[in-house]
Amino acid sequence: MQCCVCKEKPATVHLTQIVGDKMQKLDLCEECAKAKGINDPTSFAMADLMLGLGASQELDQSAAGAELKCPRCGFSQADFKKSGRLGCPDCYKTFAEGLSGLLKTMHKGTRHIGKAPEALRSARESIDRLKTLQKKLAKAIEGEDYEMAAGLRDEIKLLTAPPAKSR
Amino acid sequence: MKDIHSFLCSPAESTRRQGPHDRIVISSRVRLARNVRGSAFPGWAKKPERVKVFEMIQPAVSSLLDMKDSFFEAMDSFTALDKQILVERHLISREHAAKNVGSGLVLNRDETFCVMINEEDHLRMQALRPGLQLRQAWNAIDAFDTALEKKLDFAFDNELGYLTACPTNLGTGIRVSAMLHLPGCVLDEQINPIIQSVNKLGLAVRGLYGEGTEALGNVFQVSNQMTLGETETVIVERLEKVLAQIIEHEQNARERLLEKKPKVVFNHIGRAYGILANAHSISSKETMNLLSLLKLGVDMNLFPGADRALVDELFLITQPAHLQKQVSDKLSAEERDLIRADMVRERLKGVSRPVARPGAGN
Numbered sequence: 001m002q003c004c005v006c007k008e009k010p011a012t013v014h015l016t017q018i019v020g021d022k023m024q025k026l027d028l029c030e031e032c033a034k035a036k037g038i039n040d041p042t043s044f045a046m047a048d049l050m051l052g053l054g055a056s057q058e059l060d061q062s063a064a065g066a067e068l069k070c071p072r073c074g075f076s077q078a079d080f081k082k083s084g085r086l087g088c089p090d091c092y093k094t095f096a097e098g099l100s101g102l103l104k105t106m107h108k109g110t111r112h113i114g115k116a117p118e119a120l121r122s123a124r125e126s127i128d129r130l131k132t133l134q135k136k137l138a139k140a141i142e143g144e145d146y147e148m149a150a151g152l153r154d155e156i157k158l159l160t161a162p163p164a165k166s167r
Numbered sequence: 168m169k170d171i172h173s174f175l176c177s178p179a180e181s182t183r184r185q186g187p188h189d190r191i192v193i194s195s196r197v198r199l200a201r202n203v204r205g206s207a208f209p210g211w212a213k214k215p216e217r218v219k220v221f222e223m224i225q226p227a228v229s230s231l232l233d234m235k236d237s238f239f240e241a242m243d244s245f246t247a248l249d250k251q252i253l254v255e256r257h258l259i260s261r262e263h264a265a266k267n268v269g270s271g272l273v274l275n276r277d278e279t280f281c282v283m284i285n286e287e288d289h290l291r292m293q294a295l296r297p298g299l300q301l302r303q304a305w306n307a308i309d310a311f312d313t314a315l316e317k318k319l320d321f322a323f324d325n326e327l328g329y330l331t332a333c334p335t336n337l338g339t340g341i342r343v344s345a346m347l348h349l350p351g352c353v354l355d356e357q358i359n360p361i362i363q364s365v366n367k368l369g370l371a372v373r374g375l376y377g378e379g380t381e382a383l384g385n386v387f388q389v390s391n392q393m394t395l396g397e398t399e400t401v402i403v404e405r406l407e408k409v410l411a412q413i414i415e416h417e418q419n420a421r422e423r424l425l426e427k428k429p430k431v432v433f434n435h436i437g438r439a440y441g442i443l444a445n446a447h448s449i450s451s452k453e454t455m456n457l458l459s460l461l462k463l464g465v466d467m468n469l470f471p472g473a474d475r476a477l478v479d480e481l482f483l484i485t486q487p488a489h490l491q492k493q494v495s496d497k498l499s500a501e502e503r504d505l506i507r508a509d510m511v512r513e514r515l516k517g518v519s520r521p522v523a524r525p526g527a528g529n
Contacts, residue, residue, distance in 0.1 A: 075207075085210050106395075110395065112328025112395055113396065113397065114341075
């Protein structure tokens with residue numbers, strides 16, 4: 001059996017995982033297994049066990065690769081691979097690129113639509129509203145419906161104006 | 168500082184709590200994961216930072232109206248035995264029991280709110296209710312969280328929601344779960360298809376003590392896994408629907424067993440009683456599995472006059488830490504097995520052997 005990564009050397013490391021009712025199999029040669037951190041059970045196990053096989057590789061594929069470190073807390077890609085957990089709230093920004101694919105496979109959606117802290121709720125709503133208005137505006141312009149566009153533009157202006165009024 | 172043992176209600180009291188469908192649904196729980204902005208998650212933070220976060224969060228939690236007369240303690244102040252007792256009571260996770268300096272626990276008077284500080288996240292706050300009360304538990308923890316957010320600045324991202332140490336909890340940070348007693352489904356060999364179909368709905372089925380544990384005593388925990396991209400209410404409602412179906416399956420399984428295979432049922436329950444009432448050495452695992460059958464027998468009216476709470480109490484007090492707590496000397500596992508058997512025999516003295524035909528009024 002050939003290694004499924006380099007497709008050259010014979011596969012000596014065999015991984016099997018059952019996800020839902022599908023079985024995933026990986027056959028790797030020793031070198032490729034080492035490169036993926038599979039022969040080191042501590043670095044392989046957690047992220048992949050908890051987040052599904054391939055989770056740690058997914059992060060690696062992001063632009064900065066394994067060198068990426070969170071400027072706030074110093075947490076690195078390799079640390080994530082080891083623990084399957086992040087270092088601090090800012091890590092979600094640092095590793096955003098690699099995480100986005102992971103979140104897609106893990107959750108129903110990639111955008112939070114549940115509860116928000118009360119203090120942020122009104123800001124959150126106006127951001128949402130602004131986004132829909134901007135989309136509508138683009139459509140109106142595209143459809144050369146300038147009357148509609150003017151109305152939308154005014155609405156957007158109102159929304160983005162500094163809150164002078166006290167409610 | 169109050170002592171946790173004088174604070175916790177007695178095992179007898181704790182097993183007398185009642186709720187809807189409590190023959191099958193032991194308890195409902197909703198937990199929210201929260202972290203404060205600007206601090207590393209507990210698993211990555213160094214000791215001084217963890218202590219700082221604990222010292223900030225604990226007073227904020229204790230000051231909430233819901234936590235009036237609450238108990239709090241740092242994890243390093245508990246003995247290993249006390250931590251294990253809290254695990255057996257399902258108040259803290261096994262992961263939290265392994266924590267020390269910089270982690271802690273805040274528990275309210277009637278044990279309906281329990282907050283773990285610096286477990287995997289800065290805050291794991293749970294609302295606990297007996298029986299099937301997911302919605303009530305969600306409403307309670309929602310209000311709790313709203314009150315707490317006025318005192319703490321939670322890490323929240325407009326796109327991703329509440330930020331958690333593990334991406335699996337991201338967004339709502341919610342885990343809605345119920346602990347179920349399903350001896351009928353197990354005896355009727357329906358439990359595996361049920362687990363599979365529940366898994367297909369994106370829900371997890373776990374054992375008695377949560378993640379990675381065995382379903383001792385036919386006790387299963389069902390909970391959501393996905394936390395991002397749906398509202399809390401939708402998640403709670405999905406769980407409610409699935410639980411209603413599991414409850415129906417369990418009821419049907421019990422009825423079907425009595426109708427189609429009464430001898431099999433009576434045999435299991437009779438043997439369970441025989442061993443429990445007569446053994447002189449018994450492990451914790453065997454005790455739990457047999458007590459589950461005894462409880463099924465009580466539910467099926469095979470033990471007229473027997474008190475169901477007695478069985479529930481035995482289920483709790485025969486677990487290793489609770490058992491150890493009742494005697495002064497440190498016991499080995501073998502010694503525990505002897506004392507456990509003595510205790511169970513003694514308690515079952517008042518329970519006569521099962522009748523071969525269930526009484527009326529089931």
